[in-house]
Amino acid sequence: MTAETPDLAREVHDARWSEMTEDARPVAGVPALRVDDVTLRFGGIRVLDGVSFDVAPRTVFGLVGPNGAGKTSLFNCISGHYRPNSGSILLEGVETLRAPAWRMARLGLARTFQHPALQLGETVLENVLLGAHSRLPGGPLAWSLRLPSTSKAERASRAEALELLERTGLRWAAHARAGELSHGLHKAVELCRALMSHPRLLLLDEPAAGLSHGEVDRFVETVATVRADLGLTIVVVEHHMGLISAITDRVMVLDHGAKLMEGTAAQAQVDPRVVEAYLGREAVEDEPA
Ligand SMILES: Nc1ncnc2c1ncn2[C@@H]1O[C@H](COP(=O)(O)OP(=O)(O)OP(=O)(O)O)[C@@H](O)[C@H]1O
Ligand SMILES: [Mg+2]
Numbered sequence: 001m002t003a004e005t006p007d008l009a010r011e012v013h014d015a016r017w018s019e020m021t022e023d024a025r026p027v028a029g030v031p032a033l034r035v036d037d038v039t040l041r042f043g044g045i046r047v048l049d050g051v052s053f054d055v056a057p058r059t060v061f062g063l064v065g066p067n068g069a070g071k072t073s074l075f076n077c078i079s080g081h082y083r084p085n086s087g088s089i090l091l092e093g094v095e096t097l098r099a100p101a102w103r104m105a106r107l108g109l110a111r112t113f114q115h116p117a118l119q120l121g122e123t124v125l126e127n128v129l130l131g132a133h134s135r136l137p138g139g140p141l142a143w144s145l146r147l148p149s150t151s152k153a154e155r156a157s158r159a160e161a162l163e164l165l166e167r168t169g170l171r172w173a174a175h176a177r178a179g180e181l182s183h184g185l186h187k188a189v190e191l192c193r194a195l196m197s198h199p200r201l202l203l204l205d206e207p208a209a210g211l212s213h214g215e216v217d218r219f220v221e222t223v224a225t226v227r228a229d230l231g232l233t234i235v236v237v238e239h240h241m242g243l244i245s246a247i248t249d250r251v252m253v254l255d256h257g258a259k260l261m262e263g264t265a266a267q268a269q270v271d272p273r274v275v276e277a278y279l280g281r282e283a284v285e286d287e288p289a
Pocket of ligand 1: 042047065066067068069070071072073074114
C-alpha cells in the first residue's frame with residue numbers, strides 16, 4: 001500500500017481483487033486463449049505456418065524459439081495488430097480475429113512490447129495511468145470537464161497506480177520522468193501500465209531483455225504475485241530459459257513460424273528438435289564473415 005493514500009489504495013485493491021476473481025472465474029473447459037491453425041504471410045514469406053495451441057486459465061504459458069521464429073508476430077496476431085491470413089483466435093471462447101487492437105483491452109487483453117514505448121517526457125505515474133483509459137467511465141470530454149464521477153475514478157486510478165508501483169519496487173520513481181529511467185525499469189513501468197487495464201490475459205514480449213540479475217529475480221516474484229492475486233493468465237515470450245523454467249507451466253517452441261513442440265520447460269530443454277533449432281542458429285552465427 002502506498003503511504004500517500006493508504007485507505008483509498010486498500011479499498012481499490014480489495015475491490016479490484018474481488019472484481020478480478022469474479023470476472024476471471026474460468027468457464028469450465030474453455031481455454032483462456034485458443035490459437036487454432038493460424039497462418040500469417042508477408043508477401044511470399046510465411047511468418048506463421050498453421051500454429052495451434054491452447055492456454056488454460058490462470059496458467060503461465062511460455063513461447064520460445066530462435067530469433068525470427070515468429071513469436072512477436074504471433075503476439076501481434078493475438079493482440080489484433082496483425083490480421084492472420086487464416087485460422088482462428090479465441091479469448092475465453094470468443095472469436096477475436098475481426099476485433100481491432102483498441103478493442104482488445106475491453107476483451108480483457110493487455111500486452112507489453114519487446115521494445116517498450118513510454119512517454120519519455122511524462123512521469124512514471126502518468127505513464128502507468130495511461131493503462132487505465134480503456135476501462136474508465138466517460139470519454140475525453142468528461143475527463144477534460146473534470147466531472148465528479150471522473151475525478152473520483154481518477155483518484156482511485158492514481159491510488160491503484162501507486163500501489164502497483166509499490167509492488168514492483170518502483171514507488172520511489174513515481175514522479176521521475178520516464179526518460180530518466182534505465183531500460184530495465186522501463187520494462188517494469190510497462191508491466192504496471194498493462195496491469196492498469198485489469199486484463200485477464202497478459203502477453204509479455206521479452207520482459208527480461210536488458211534486465212540485471214536482481215531485476216529478473218524481482219520480475220519472477222512480481223509475476224508470481226500478480227498471477228495469484230489477480231487470477232491472471234499470462235503468455236510470455238522470453239529467451240531467458242532460467243526465467244521460462246521459473247514461471248511457466250507449459251511452453252511452446254516455434255521455429256521458422258511452425259510449432260516444433262509443446263510441453264514443460266524441462267521437456268523443451270532436452271527435446272532434440274529444440275536443441276537442433278538453437279544449435280543450428282548458433283552454428284550459422286559462429287561462421288566467420
Ligand atoms: N510487418 C512485417 N513485415 C514483413 N515481415 C515481417 C513483419 N513483421 C515480422 N516480419 C518477419 O517475420 C519474421 C518473424 O519475426 P518476429 O519479429 O515475429 O520474430 P521473433 O520470433 O519475435 O524474433 P526475436 O526473437 O528476434 O524477437 C521475421 O522474418 C520478420 O522479418
Ligand atoms: Mg520478437
